[in-house]
Amino acid sequence: MDAQVRPADESELVDAILGLVAARTPAQVSGAGTKRGFGRPVNAAVTLRLDGLAGIQAYAPDELTLTCGAGTSLATVEAHLREHGQELAFEPPDLGPLYGAPAGTATIGGVLGCNLAGSRRVRAGGARDHFLGFRAVSGRGEAFKAGGHVVKNVSGYDLCKLLAGSFGTLAALSEVTVKVLPRGERTATLLLPGRTVDAAVRLLIDAWQSRIEPSGLCCVPAELAPLLPAGLPADAGCVAAVRFEGPEGSVRDRAGRMRDALGGASHELGEAESGAFWKAVTDAAPFAEAAAVQVARPLWRLSLPPASAAGVIQRLVARPGGSWLLDGSMLWFAPVGDTSAGDLVRAAAAGAGGTATLLRAPDSVRAAEGVFPRQGTGIERIAAAIRSGFDPEGVLNPGRMAA
Amino acid sequence: MRMPEPDAAVIAARADLVQALRAIVPGEGVIEEERELLAYETDGLTAYRELPMLVVLPETTEQAAAILKLCHGRGVKIVPRGAGTGLSGGALPLRDGVTLGLGRFNRILEIDYDNLCVVTQPGVTNLAITRAVEDRGFYYAPDPSSQIACSIGGNVAENSGGVHCLKYGVTTNNITGVELVTMAGDVLRIGGRHPDPAGYDLLGVITGSEGLLGVITEVTVKIRPKPECTRAALLGFPTIRAGATCVSRVISEGIIPAGMEMMDKFAVEAAEAFAHAGYPLDAESLLIVELDGTVSEVADGMARVIAIARECDATHVRENADEAERERFWSGRKSAFPAMGRLSPDYICMDGTIPRGRLPDVLDGITALSKQHGLRVANVFHAGDGNLHPLILYDANDADQLARAEAFGADILKLCVAEGGVLSGEHGIGVEKRDLMPAMFDDTDLKHQQRLKCAFDPDGLLNPGKMFPELHRCAELGKMHVHHGKLPFPHLPRF
Numbered sequence: 001m002d003a004q005v006r007p008a009d010e011s012e013l014v015d016a017i018l019g020l021v022a023a024r025t026p027a028q029v030s031g032a033g034t035k036r037g038f039g040r041p042v043n044a045a046v047t048l049r050l051d052g053l054a055g056i057q058a059y060a061p062d063e064l065t066l067t068c069g070a071g072t073s074l075a076t077v078e079a080h081l082r083e084h085g086q087e088l089a090f091e092p093p094d095l096g097p098l099y100g101a102p103a104g105t106a107t108i109g110g111v112l113g114c115n116l117a118g119s120r121r122v123r124a125g126g127a128r129d130h131f132l133g134f135r136a137v138s139g140r141g142e143a144f145k146a147g148g149h150v151v152k153n154v155s156g157y158d159l160c161k162l163l164a165g166s167f168g169t170l171a172a173l174s175e176v177t178v179k180v181l182p183r184g185e186r187t188a189t190l191l192l193p194g195r196t197v198d199a200a201v202r203l204l205i206d207a208w209q210s211r212i213e214p215s216g217l218c219c220v221p222a223e224l225a226p227l228l229p230a231g232l233p234a235d236a237g238c239v240a241a242v243r244f245e246g247p248e249g250s251v252r253d254r255a256g257r258m259r260d261a262l263g264g265a266s267h268e269l270g271e272a273e274s275g276a277f278w279k280a281v282t283d284a285a286p287f288a289e290a291a292a293v294q295v296a297r298p299l300w301r302l303s304l305p306p307a308s309a310a311g312v313i314q315r316l317v318a319r320p321g322g323s324w325l326l327d328g329s330m331l332w333f334a335p336v337g338d339t340s341a342g343d344l345v346r347a348a349a350a351g352a353g354g355t356a357t358l359l360r361a362p363d364s365v366r367a368a369e370g371v372f373p374r375q376g377t378g379i380e381r382i383a384a385a386i387r388s389g390f391d392p393e394g395v396l397n398p399g400r401m402a403a
Numbered sequence: 404m405r406m407p408e409p410d411a412a413v414i415a416a417r418a419d420l421v422q423a424l425r426a427i428v429p430g431e432g433v434i435e436e437e438r439e440l441l442a443y444e445t446d447g448l449t450a451y452r453e454l455p456m457l458v459v460l461p462e463t464t465e466q467a468a469a470i471l472k473l474c475h476g477r478g479v480k481i482v483p484r485g486a487g488t489g490l491s492g493g494a495l496p497l498r499d500g501v502t503l504g505l506g507r508f509n510r511i512l513e514i515d516y517d518n519l520c521v522v523t524q525p526g527v528t529n530l531a532i533t534r535a536v537e538d539r540g541f542y543y544a545p546d547p548s549s550q551i552a553c554s555i556g557g558n559v560a561e562n563s564g565g566v567h568c569l570k571y572g573v574t575t576n577n578i579t580g581v582e583l584v585t586m587a588g589d590v591l592r593i594g595g596r597h598p599d600p601a602g603y604d605l606l607g608v609i610t611g612s613e614g615l616l617g618v619i620t621e622v623t624v625k626i627r628p629k630p631e632c633t634r635a636a637l638l639g640f641p642t643i644r645a646g647a648t649c650v651s652r653v654i655s656e657g658i659i660p661a662g663m664e665m666m667d668k669f670a671v672e673a674a675e676a677f678a679h680a681g682y683p684l685d686a687e688s689l690l691i692v693e694l695d696g697t698v699s700e701v702a703d704g705m706a707r708v709i710a711i712a713r714e715c716d717a718t719h720v721r722e723n724a725d726e727a728e729r730e731r732f733w734s735g736r737k738s739a740f741p742a743m744g745r746l747s748p749d750y751i752c753m754d755g756t757i758p759r760g761r762l763p764d765v766l767d768g769i770t771a772l773s774k775q776h777g778l779r780v781a782n783v784f785h786a787g788d789g790n791l792h793p794l795i796l797y798d799a800n801d802a803d804q805l806a807r808a809e810a811f812g813a814d815i816l817k818l819c820v821a822e823g824g825v826l827s828g829e830h831g832i833g834v835e836k837r838d839l840m841p842a843m844f845d846d847t848d849l850k851h852q853q854r855l856k857c858a859f860d861p862d863g864l865l866n867p868g869k870m871f872p873e874l875h876r877c878a879e880l881g882k883m884h885v886h887h888g889k890l891p892f893p894h895l896p897r898f
Contacts, residue, residue: 161607182657389854
């Protein structure tokens with residue numbers, strides 16, 4: 001039996017979770033359910049869907065804040081912001097297609113619950129950095145709130161950080177307040193082809209350290225050439241891509257200075273091409289192709305000290321081999337074949353001082369290997385204590401983060 | 404100020420504790436003489452004082468861990484202390500507690516330009532980090548006014564802000580890792596030089612936890628390339644409302660200034676008399692708007708800011724001609740606090756944040772409260788993010804004035820919360836706003852916060868008496884008041 005509960009407001013959510021507790025029945029907590037494959041598989045007969053808790057509740061563009069139901073679709077939030085020339089600066093990715101879910105259906109609560117940010121992470125920070133306040137119902141069936149509706153607040157513990165990336169294991173979000181920012185008027189992207197991995201990463205670091213304020217830094221290997229617009233030489237090697245956003249004059253100025261400094265060949269993407277390119281990078285689109293076939297193919301996301309990326313890529317390409325895409329500090333890696341190559345990938349990440357997350361794999365693999373990096377017994381003991389404080393009966397997404 | 408009841412048994416065993424601590428930190432690292440302990444009796448919130456039972460100054464993480472383990476075993480409370488500049492009393496000592504000072508953790512461990520980070524010990528000052536990297540054109544962005552003295556570990560504990568945080572964020576947005584020692588003496592390394600450590604974001608909850616979750620012994624901070632160009636404008640307005648409108652319009656038009664500060668007429672007069680910054684004395688509100696970025700972007704942005712200011716009836720518009728003039732603009736704002744010191748024997752600085760659009764009404768409210776409590780107030784704000792710093796002037800030698808100042812401050816913060824804001828924007832709760840927490844959070848909210856505390860420090864030995872008006876016992880917080888087999892809500896669906 002696969003029961004589904006879809007509360008329409010916070011009091012129904014309280015009742016639903018109290019019901020789970022009373023019946024000692026765990027639930028899969030989900031927004032629109034696009035990223036169910038992210039995390040360890042949850043063994044639960046009930047799905048608690050939060051996409052009924054939807055709707056923009058407060059939006060004041062000049063306060064730089066927006067409050068909405070946690071189940072509001074990301075598309076709705078973004079469309080609303082766009083009307084006022086604003087955006088979610090952390091550039092939330094749409095990872096649903098990686099798991100075979102339709103594009104454009106993810107919820108804001110899901111993005112925050114998974115703490116997902118896109119290419120602009122290098123400049124604007126992660127989802128957690130833009131999460132200002134919430135209302136939620138914990139696994140105790142109690143509605144509570146934290147944070148606030150203003151951009152600057154140190155009143156009490158920062159529980160927004162705790163819930164960002166908690167994958168619904170502590171509380172079900174009912175309402176969220178996020179920081180919003182003006183959209184850059186213009187976008188331009190410089191593509192710098194024909195580089196070795198080493199040279200491409202060096203170029204990205206140089207750009208990051210410079211005063212030209214890039215808002216996207218990515219490195220595309222030759223085999224992902226379909227990501228790029230036609231016209232680049234086929235044997236281009238790695239292509240480094242650097243994005244600039246802001247007022248028109250400033251974008252032209254900064255892109256021009258970078259081009260001049262490099263001297264070599266470059267290709268500039270205009271507004272529309274830029275938009276499509278960075279959306280594909282942010283969403284890891286190359287790894288979502290033919291989703292029906294590939295949805296079981298293991299895919300890793302590594303978070304790395306930025307300068308270590310070239311070494312990690314070379315190490316992974318040598319063994320186990322596979323395809324990759326570097327987006328700032330984040331490296332996507334799909335090993336060849338059907339194996340997760342977990343030992344090799346985790347060792348490569350750890351060797352560089354970073355971490356590796358098994359973003360996608362068959363249920364059996366995720367259940368057996370785990371998904372998130374181990375953090376040592378001291379931290380894991382505290383994490384377990386936090387979880388049992390918020391969800392003592394283990395009714396919310398049990399096992400999703402840790403066995 | 405009501406603090407936890409001192410534990411007589413702990414105080415009685417003081418001599419024995421001194422001996423055990425000396426075995427961990429030899430020499431002058433354990434302070435027991437009263438005249439030396441006096442240096443630690445208060446922090447930046449000088450209205451409250453208490454002599455600590457002991458002070459211990461470890462030099463290494465191993466020593467800190469051993470101290471915590473020892474005190475944990477003996478049930479001795481610990482109060483962590485950085486540079487002691489905090490404004491909410493987070494480092495206020497306990498009569499039966501050991502103040503653990505991190506001042507000897509004063510070295511920068513590594514500067515890693517390629518990964519845009521600095522690994523540092525917590526006792527290093529905020530400004531020293533920028534000083535260490537500025538010759539290569541980098542800086543650490545959060546800049547609390549006390550940056551010359553405050554320590555980076557204290558910044559993490561308080562999640563400190565500064566004038567540039569609208570654009571660059573506060574401490575939590577600018578660090579990627581910490582080493583933390585728990586009350587039980589476990590050393591945890593959280594995060595590193597990469598973003599988004601996996602698992603629960605413990606780095607995020609430790610930042611701003613006011614020394615209640617652990618003792619920070621190392622911090623990895625992000626550094627940024629210094630902007631190519633920085634320019635500031637001084638804008639005077641005939642009313643508070645006109646200045647507030649200008650702030651909102653600048654942001655609505657897509658400009659995020661590096662800093663946007665506002666002062667009311669009283670604050671302007673005091674600052675001008677003190678610093679001779681060239682402030683217009685006829686303005687009811689004064690704005691400093693600073694933009695940074697590339698030369699062309701700043702020039703375009705500044706032209707737009709000035710056009711907006713004129714549309715908002717600015718009576719005084721002055722762009723800085725050179726770097727010296729920009730510094731002069733800031734000198735007045737930065738000396739607003741000492742300037743108050745000339746007008747009044749004492750002042751307290753409040754720290755609420757409000758939705759910016761509520762600014763004129765909240766200021767009217769503060770003016771009314773000023774009359775009601777019979778005390779003067781000067782207002783300075785981080786206008787860009789709605790963070791108010793009303794400075795209440797009083798004389799601490801007059802007990803009635805102190806009581807009125809505290810009541811006035813509490814009323815201001817309640818007003819902030821009532822207008823949709825929060826108790827503290829950047830100074831923290833500490834002891835100062837502890838008893839106001841129920842104005843913002845209900846019992847269920849506070850219990851959920853304390854469950855986080857219980858996961859780190861189940862015995863409640865770390866910095867008790869701060870942040871929460873009432874510390875529930877962790878065993879009590881862990882209970883679920885639902886009895887299995889007996890459904891409290893029989894009408895609910897069963898699965």
